[in-house]
Amino acid sequence: MIIIGCLLLGWSGWSRAAEPVVLSVRAEPAGGVRATATILFPVEPAIIHRLLTDYAHWPELFDVRLRMAEVREEDGKAFTDIRIDHALLSGERRLLSETRTVPTGGLLTELKGGDFKQYRRFWKLIPVDGGAHTKAEFELLVEIDSNMPDWLLAVAMRRDLESHFRIIKEKALVQAQQELQSGRLVKP
Numbered sequence: 001m002i003i004i005g006c007l008l009l010g011w012s013g014w015s016r017a018a019e020p021v022v023l024s025v026r027a028e029p030a031g032g033v034r035a036t037a038t039i040l041f042p043v044e045p046a047i048i049h050r051l052l053t054d055y056a057h058w059p060e061l062f063d064v065r066l067r068m069a070e071v072r073e074e075d076g077k078a079f080t081d082i083r084i085d086h087a088l089l090s091g092e093r094r095l096l097s098e099t100r101t102v103p104t105g106g107l108l109t110e111l112k113g114g115d116f117k118q119y120r121r122f123w124k125l126i127p128v129d130g131g132a133h134t135k136a137e138f139e140l141l142v143e144i145d146s147n148m149p150d151w152l153l154a155v156a157m158r159r160d161l162e163s164h165f166r167i168i169k170e171k172a173l174v175q176a177q178q179e180l181q182s183g184r185l186v187k188p
Helices: 002-009 012-018 045-052 055-061 150-182
Strands: 021-027 033-041 065-074 077-085 093-101 107-114 116-128 133-144
Touching: 021 150, 033 150, 045 116, 045 133, 045 150, 055 065, 055 077, 055 150, 093 116, 133 150
Parallel strands: none
Antiparallel strands: 021 033, 033 133, 065 077, 077 093, 093 107, 107 116, 116 133
16 A cells, blocks of 8 residues: 555655666865766666776767877776866866776776866766666766866766766667677676
């Protein structure tokens, strides 16, 4: 009876759990913009992990113009020199970062230099539905060395992240289909 009542009344907990992306973006009081998201991907975590660690192809995961000036992988870490050309910013911005897998199983990217005051991104990939799908927990803190107000960066970041998550999902589905057709399942 309780379940039927929840369905009839449209209990928000059920509908929110089924949403493919739950995204929150806000300006931080101390400076910068923080985004958190839970994303449901209809593929296994290994596919998402491969997309997120294919550093040379990162520009394909964004609608924003960016290019990889350098990608260097050593000792389980990836150093990237990314040049970002965003419509809201004058000129190209440089982001020097290091990405590594942390013991808890997530991917952590931290600022090493460039035109940012803060940059920290964390992905945690959780298998669901017996490992056939992925629940991704995402957190990003960004502060650009510019005069752009954080509230404006937050608006742009929301739009850019929604697009980013959509592109990852599309590319993951293509990879899953290719693996299914070739009869192989590859783990990271």
